[in-house]
């Protein structure tokens with residue numbers, strides 16, 4: 001089938017590559033000229049496992065890239081919207097890019113199209129997209145707008161796209177639902193057909209629930225520290241309850257990333273706009289701010305005043321296996337460390353280059369061992385596998401003082417202490 005995907009970021013590019021690999025003709029459109037020039041040469045501008053191989057395999061056969069929205073619209077039956085919906089200062093979602101694309105689709109319509117919204121947008125946006133398209137096309141051609149929220153996770157995005165837990169198709173038009181369903185047929189995944197507004201809400205409700213689950217276990221961790229219990233054991237015991245499940249029960253330094261913070265804020269804002277005070281989510285936002293701040297307190301507890309101290313920061317991206325630094329906890333805490341007079345040397349397996357533009361006066365190391373050399377404290381911000389497998393004896397010999405603050409609870413406290421480290425995790429004895 002002929003598909004256009006507007007927006008070639010983390011979601012759009014994976015959508016392009018996967019649909020092309022499934023045998024469709026895909027045109028990826030973006031208004032970032034630099035990005036499109038790279039993609040046309042086969043250079044993938046983001047780090048996402050398995051994506052480069054899919055693009056190499058399909059480029060210039062079933063997959064092309066352009067900045068020309070008109071071309072994409074005219075040549076395709078399905079037009080996916082996958083542009084960003086970042087937060088405004090008020091917390092509400094910035095829908096300018098989605099509106100701009102909707103207007104562009106309207107202006108360039110040359111026949112019947114199905115417009116599929118993959119961007120995370122507040123309830124009601126699908127209806128607005130339909131009316132913007134109609135306004136700019138003069139209503140000459142029939143268009144159905146379908147909500148198809150994306151649930152992939154950065155770091156395993158290709159896998160998640162191809163093996164999703166479920167695919168949501170939200171529309172009040174059964175024919176359009178069936179056509180979009182056909183695109184996903186090769187995946188043999190569970191397809192949930194629902195109405196447009198419920199689909200939009202399912203995405204926000206899911207992300208808000210996950211952010212709440214993380215925040216809940218973080219608060220349990222904080223209580224564990226006070227009562228001398230171990231949150232890892234508590235989470236294990238809780239997770240075996242089928243009603244709770246083990247996922248998203250890893251206590252740590254707080255959630256970040258391009259989705260949870262903005263989606264939680266956007267849902268609070270949308271509820272407020274409709275006259276509803278979403279109390280739990282407001283508490284989640286506050287608790288997550290405090291959880292991130294508690295990292296500095298943990299470091300100070302072990303090191304005392306930070307003036308003149310050297311800190312090794314391991315992991316900068318908001319989660320492992322991605323180079324995405326949006327709302328990354330590490331960036332916030334590094335700034336606080338610097339404000340307290342510490343020097344920071346950091347290492348990340350994939351996000352180092354992106355971090356260079358965001359971090360000031362931070363030395364970026366080539367590997368974890370270079371980062372810890374001469375450090376008074378090692379802080380783990382992201383649970384990359386290579387940090388779990390570090391040679392801790394070597395780490396200890398390289399450090400000035402053997403102190404570890406483990407913001408993701410990835411090290412074995414007993415083992416680390418037996419090696420002579422002072423260790424602080426989150427919610428552990």
Ligand SMILES: NC(=O)c1ccc[n+]([C@@H]2O[C@H](COP(=O)([O-])OP(=O)(O)OC[C@H]3O[C@@H](n4cnc5c(N)ncnc54)[C@H](O)[C@@H]3O)[C@@H](O)[C@H]2O)c1
Pocket residue numbers: 006007008009010011012029030031032035082083084085097100101118119120121150151152153154258259
């Ligand atoms: N990143 C994730 O893990 C994830 C997961 C699920 C859903 N989402 C949602 O998917 C959407 C996209 O997220 P992302 O992380 O891929 O964002 P992104 O910032 O990585 O990519 C957005 C892309 O859209 C392009 N763009 C912006 N305005 C445009 C326009 N007018 N015309 C053409 N291109 C335009 C940008 O240049 C960029 O390449 C968001 O709504 C997000 O909430 C993201």
